[in-house]
Amino acid sequence: xxxxxxxxxxxxxxxxxxxxxxxxxxxxxxxxxxxxxxxxxxxxxxxxxxxxxxxxxxxxxxxxxxxxxxxxxxxxxxxxxxxxxxxxxxxxxxxxxxxxxxxxxxxxxxxxxxxxxxxxxxxxxxxxxxxxxx
Numbered sequence: 001x002x003x004x005x006x007x008x009x010x011x012x013x014x015x016x017x018x019x020x021x022x023x024x025x026x027x028x029x030x031x032x033x034x035x036x037x038x039x040x041x042x043x044x045x046x047x048x049x050x051x052x053x054x055x056x057x058x059x060x061x062x063x064x065x066x067x068x069x070x071x072x073x074x075x076x077x078x079x080x081x082x083x084x085x086x087x088x089x090x091x092x093x094x095x096x097x098x099x100x101x102x103x104x105x106x107x108x109x110x111x112x113x114x115x116x117x118x119x120x121x122x123x124x125x126x127x128x129x130x131x132x133x134x
Contacts, residue, residue: 033066
């Protein structure tokens with residue numbers, strides 16, 4: 001059981017969405033942010049680093065958006081759904097851009113394939129949470 005799920009299980013109030021979905025989204029966002037930071041670092045170690053500049057930039061942008069999103073999504077007390085929704089939408093868009101760029105390099109660089117998978121999972125999880133919020 002993830003830490004997000006453990007902490008949500010101790011939350012003294014009622015959630016507006018199902019706790020399992022919320023925990024899965026938090027986990028996916030955290031994993032994506034970490035994968036993006038690691039992929040950007042791996043990209044910097046490649047011999048053809050100039051070919052990886054866009055990938056590095058998108059990975060770092062995605063990691064930053066994931067960090068902001070997970071912090072807001074993790075705070076449930078008196079949350080503003082409009083703020084949460086906006087961040088989730090930004091996370092979906094950023095993950096999509098990062099995933100598409102990483103997929104361009106995935107055949108040549110395994111770390112890009114791993115990052116693309118994490119972005120895909122995050123994109124889907126954030127979309128699922130957005131659907132549940134509507």
